[in-house]
Amino acid sequence: MLLEPPGGWVLRLSAHARRRMAERGVGLGEVEEALREPVQLVYDTLRDTYLALGANGVAVVYAARGRTVEVVTVLRRREYEALLRRLGPRRYRVVE
Numbered sequence: 666m667l668l669e670p671p672g673g674w675v676l677r678l679s680a681h682a683r684r685r686m687a688e689r690g691v692g693l694g695e696v697e698e699a700l701r702e703p704v705q706l707v708y709d710t711l712r713d714t715y716l717a718l719g720a721n722g723v724a725v726v727y728a729a730r731g732r733t734v735e736v737v738t739v740l741r742r743r744e745y746e747a748l749l750r751r752l753g754p755r756r757y758r759v760v761e
Contacts, residue, residue: 673732674732674733674734675732675733675734676696676697676700676734676736677733677734677735677736678693678696678735678736679735679736679737679738681737681738682736682737682738682739685738685739685740686739689739689740689741691723691739691741695719695721695723696723696725696736696739698719698720698721698723699717699718699719699721699723699724699725700717700719700725700727700734702719702720703717703718703719703761704718704719704720705717705718705759705761706718706759706760706761707749707757707758707759707760708757708758708760709726709756709757710756710757710758711756713728714726714727714728714737715727715728715729715760716745716748716757718742718745722741722742723739723740723741723742724739724740724741724742724744724745725738725739725740726738726739726740
């Protein structure tokens with residue numbers, strides 16, 4: 666779960682994330698939903714980023730730095746599961 670700091674957080678989408686959202690038909694509301702209420706949260710030990718999987722089937726890779734949340738890329742559930750299977754515990758740790 667992404668905890669909201671006092672005064673809220675600033676969401677930034679990388680150019681790559683915007684492209685992937687368009688390619689995969691994912692809207693900003695779906696990204697925000699996955700960030701606010703993930704059904705699974707995973708830490709990427711190599712890149713120091715998090716992967717939040719929403720109940721809506723959208724997975725968001727993001728870096729949280731203070732009040733800024735930068736979305737690196739957006740995946741669908743199938744791609745997210747394939748990524749975890751391929752790299753698994755060598756790289757990813759389930760947080761919740």
